[in-house]
Amino acid sequence: MFDRDNSRTRNHKKWIILIVAIVMSILLSGCVEEPKVYRVGVLAGLNYLADITEGFKDEMTRLGYVEGENITYDVQSTDFDMDTYQSIVQGFIDDDVDLILAFPTEAAVVAKETTEGTDIPVVFSFAFIEEIDLIDSVLEPGGNITGVRYPGPDVAIKRLEIMLELAPDAERIWVPFQRGYPSIESQLNAMRPIAEEAGITLLDAPVDDAAEIEAELEELAESSDDGVGIDAILLLADPISVTPDAIVAMGKFAEEHEIPLGGALIEADGYGTIFGVNVDIIDAGKKTAPLADKVLQGTPAGTIPVVSGETFLQINYTRAQDVGIEVSDSLLNQANEVIR
Amino acid sequence: MQTLTQESHKTRSLTATLAWALFALSVVMLLVSGGLQMFSNFQTQREAISNRQQIIAQDASRRVSAFIQEQFSILETAIRLTDLTAASSVEREETLGSLLGLHLAFRQLVLLDAQQEELTRVSRLSEVGSGRLGDRLDSDALTQIRQEGRYISPVYIEPITSEPMVIMAVPETTILGEFQGTLVAEVNLKFMWELIADIKIGEQGLAYVVDRQGNLIAFSDVGRVLKGENVSYLHTVEEFINNPSTYTKTDVSTYQGIQRNRVVGTYIPLETPDWAVVTELPWNEAYREVIQEAILSTIIILVMSILAGLLGVFVARRLAVPLVDLTQTAAQIAGGDRNLQAVVEGPSEVVRLATAFNSMTAQMRDLIGNLEQRVAERTAELELKAADLARANQYKSEFLASMSHELRTPLNAILTFNELLAIGTFGPVNDEQVDYLQKSLQSGRHLLSLINDVLDVAKIQSGRMKLFIEDGFDIKQELKDIVASTEVQLRDKPVTLVTEIDPEFPPMTCDKRRVRQVLLNLVSNAVKFTERGTITLVARKRGDEVLFAVIDTGPGITQEDRIIIFEPFVQTEDGIRHAGGTGLGLPISKSLVEAHGGRIWVDSTPGQGSKFYVLLPLSQDQVDRTTESQS
Known part of the structure; x- marks a missing residue:
């Protein structure tokens, strides 16, 4: 009889323990899962575009990725150094980051090539896609890559059209660019038909640095009868156009000879350009964030369509007046930003 | 005690039954009230969600309309100015x-x-x-x-x-x-995307714009817009496509949303352009309050159920423990400890029960005490009577044995002198005298046979029957003699005697006189009762035993008679009618067979005949060479 009572007591205890365990497991079920902390490697390949990172981070924060809490960034900056690009990307691969953000074009290309064979996705920003082996198509980029494109050919054409509006009598336009830079050809190819239709000669000038620019310009001036040899200097979207020394060299020459210098709006040591057609850098960074979000949430990067960056027109009206360039009201009205 | 334990395994205890009943009642009440509360909350929340979604969707549609209107206004202003x-x-x-x-x-x-x-x-x-x-x-x-x-x-x-x-x-x-x-x-239109992305619908809600064909125009996931995705498969979009632009949806639907999750959604058509703004809120978020309340209610129900269960166990124990004690006391009393008394405590009903139980056990003790005394007295009386009876039986047997012996001595003398007279030892006798002497001899022998039977029964009943076991008894020869004498008896009857005697029948170890007596008794019974047909005598070896069978085609024996034919001094009606006699043959045979360690039995069908079987051991190793038969 007593054995039976003991057995019954034991059974009651088992039931109580079981019920308490179920209640506790229900109560504690939401407390055990640790949130994943994503690690993003950022290859900032050009100092001029450093704000892309800030735009990207800001938008990622808005999307719920709080730095230090559920995401960490390993930002590696360099200034157009292909070898460094590769070692940085390799470092990201060794660290097994969850995603690589790379900009501009050449950094994106290196990131794509170096990560081939790994499962690390690449999201690019401010990158040309024309005539470069970066993506298959805008809608289906393919591989493990997607990003925000830089509408290079359109921007190049628009720069040329505005330059022609500012210097309607121009016949020879000097076009310096970084020697060997991958996106140059697509820009030149886009501009050539326009120039031909307008009877303009585009003088291609591949250079490596400011000194070479200076030398090239001197040579042009010396070889010309009127001491200038060119009617305008048009910058392309490439590293040399945002190098301060190069801007100083070209700005000094343009001011001295009262010819327009434009394409990308930039100032250096009191010299600068009179207009710029470009993509908003911070906006490009912001546009990259939703793509990164989708990738981090599991969507294969190669299936996410490439987004286009938004172009805008800036005019430095003061500098235009300084070099005696008249800017029409129509152009001023079109400008998204006018510096007076 | 054992019975109680067994029953406790088959039936649930009172404590468990009460505890479960209280627990189940509490749980059912909690579930019903909780369920009704949750259902009511769900309905209220559904209405609130519907209203909120409508407001958000209208706000979203105003934003999109404003975007379009703004472009038109700019163009119209430029034209007018x-x-x-x-x-x-x-x-x-x-x-x-x-x-x-x-x-x-x-x-x-x-x-x-x-x-x-x-x-x-x-x-x-x-x-x-x-x-x-x-x-x-x-x-x-x-x-x-x-x-x-x-x-x-x-x-x-x-x-x-x-x-x-x-x-x-x-x-x-x-x-x-x-x-x-x-x-x-x-x-x-990508400048409309930010408008849509900025629309806040709860925490994870979203809005998107579709045209009349279901093409995605604006959505926070621009990749899907860039791909020109058609989302006409979505429930609300399908509703928009199938309804005119003047139709206004007034409720929310629950369906698989654009992000493949379960959502509650609605849409507002813009009219111009012919688009619609769809808003979706994840179902989990929309009904979060209801879900939280449901979880809370579930936890409360669980906790209350546990408390109800514990309370049930407590109350049940309080009610049942005195009853369990009473049951234990009853079990111990049933086990023989009659002086125990139940503990009188607990609820008043249980106290009354315990008091009544104690009163009942007291009465029972008295009754049992009286009963035991009376049984002891009766037993003593019976033992005395049994002893008297045994003694009387002993005296009877001794008297019978003695009387039989005393009867046999003069009877043998009479028979001897009759034989001497019949053969003319004392002078010539004529045929008529010889005939009378023969009848006198026949009657005398019959009387001697009866006396011998009575003597045997008396010996058996007094336990003084002795077997004289001998080795090498050739039963085959004995069977031949029995067959020969039987054939003589069957001369005037249409009865055929058949023998089935195993030629390899081995010599037996037994009291040959008694075995012969048994077999003769069975065969002579068959001769007496069989008027026509066959009598079969069977003798076979079966392992370490021998089986004798006497099978006749006589009248057979009824079931009732088969029980009494082995009782001494009892005769069936057929037996009396056919053969008269004392009715001692079969009881004596039974006693003799059993004294040999064997067995005798009968199998009979009335009207068809009888089969008497005797099974005897071949050897008598386990039987004393000289042994007394058991009565």
Whole structure:
């Protein structure tokens, strides 16, 4: 009889323990899962575009990725150094980051090539896609890559059209660019038909640095009868156009000879350009964030369509007046930003 | 005690039954009340969600409409303030350029004259890259521009960027309404995406815009817009497609949303353009309060159930423990400890029960005490009577044995003298005298036989029957003699004697006289009762035993008679009718067979005959050479 009572007591205890365990497991079920902390490697390949990172981070924060809490960034900056690009990307691969953000074009290309064979996705920003082996198509980029494109050919054409509006009598336009830079050809190819239709000669000038620019310009001036040899200097979207020394060299020459210098709006040591057609850098960074979000949430990067960056027109009206360039009201009205 | 334990395994205890009943009652009540509360909350929340979703969707639709209206307003303002078609090309370029700078959504602006010839064009991007907008306006569009004052084209995808575009156009007319030209704008709808992305619907809700064909126009996931995804498979989008633009949805639907999760959603049609804004809120978020309340209610129900269970156990124990004690006391009393008394405590009903139980056990003790005394007295009386009876039986047997012996001695003398007389020892006797002497001898022998039987029974009953076991008894020869004498008896009867004697029948170890007596008794019974047919005598070896069988085709023996034929001094009616006698043959045979360690039995069908079987051991190793038969 007593054995039976003991057995019954034991059974009651088992039931109580079981019920308490179920209640506790229900109560504690939401407390055990640790949130994943994503690690993003950022290859900032050009100092001029450093704000892309800030735009990207800001938008990622808005999307719920709080730095230090559920995401960490390993930002590696360099200034157009292909070898460094590769070692940085390799470092990201060794660290097994969850995603690589790379900009501009050449950094994106290196990131794509170096990560081939790994499962690390690449999201690019401010990158040309024309005539470069970066993506298959805008809608289906393919591989493990997607990003925000830089509408290079359109921007190049628009720069040329505005330059022609500012210097309607121009016949020879000097076009310096970084020697060997991958996106140059697509820009030149886009501009050539326009120039031909307008009877303009585009003088291609591949250079490596400011000194070479200076030398090239001197040579042009010396070889010309009127001491200038060119009617305008048009910058392309490439590293040399945002190098301060190069801007100083070209700005000094343009001011001295009262010819327009434009394409990308930039100032250096009191010299600068009179207009710029470009993509908003911070906006490009912001546009990259939703793509990164989708990738981090599991969507294969190669299936996410490439987004286009938004172009805008800036005019430095003061500098235009300084070099005696008249800017029409129509152009001023079109400008998204006018510096007076 | 054992019975109680067994029953406790089969039936649930009172404590468990009460505890479970209280627990189940509490749980059912909690579940019903909790369920009703949750259902009520769900209905209330559903209505609230519907209202909230409607408000959010209307706000979202106003934003999208405002975006479109803003573009139209800019174009119409420019047309009203400036006589564009009459202005110089410089003025026109300035105006259109201003418009281009005014809003990033304008990708391209074109002014057409009354004949649809392009007067001026400004573009955000290259002139070459942009197509001719005028070519995108067909006759229907031009008619709509002139008649309705506004036109917005279906959405188309820009081939390079895959971004959705629309053409918006407004007419320029004189003050008298004369048509002068058209201001056409290519509007990039991606600038609407931010509006949509900025719409806050709860924490994870979202909004998107679709056209009448279900194509995605604006959505926070721009990749899907760029891919030109058609989402007409979604429930609300399907509703929009199937209903006219004047139809206003007044409730929310639950369905698989655009992000493949379960959502509650609704839509608001814009009318112009023919789009709809769809808002979706994840079901989990929409019903979070209900879910939280449900979880809380479930936890409360669980906790209350546990408490109810514990309370049930407590109450049940309080009620049942005195009963369990009473049961234990009853079990111990049943086990023999009759002096125990139940503990009188607990609820009043149990106290009354325990008191009544104690009273009952007291009475029972008295009764049992009296009963035991009376049983002891009766037992003593019976033992005395049994002893008297045994003694009387002993005296009877001794008397019978003695009397039989005393009877046999003069009877043998009479028979001897009769035989001597019959053979003429004492002088010649005539035939008539011989005949009388023979009848006298026959009667005397019969009397001697009866006396011998009585003597045997007396010996058996007094336990003084002795067997004289001998080895090497050739039963086959004995059987032949029995057959020979039986055939003589059957001379005048149509009865055939059949023998089935095993030729390899081995010699037996037994009291041969008694075995012969048994077999003769069985065969002579068969002869007496069988009027026609056969009598079969069977003798077979069966392992270490021998089986004798006497099978006749006589009248057979009824079931009732088969029970009594082995009882001494009992005869069946058939037995009395056919043979008379003492009825001692079979009881003596039974005693003799059993004294040999064997067995005798009968199998009979009335009207068909009887089969008597005797099974004897071949050897008598386990039997004393001289042993007493058992009565």
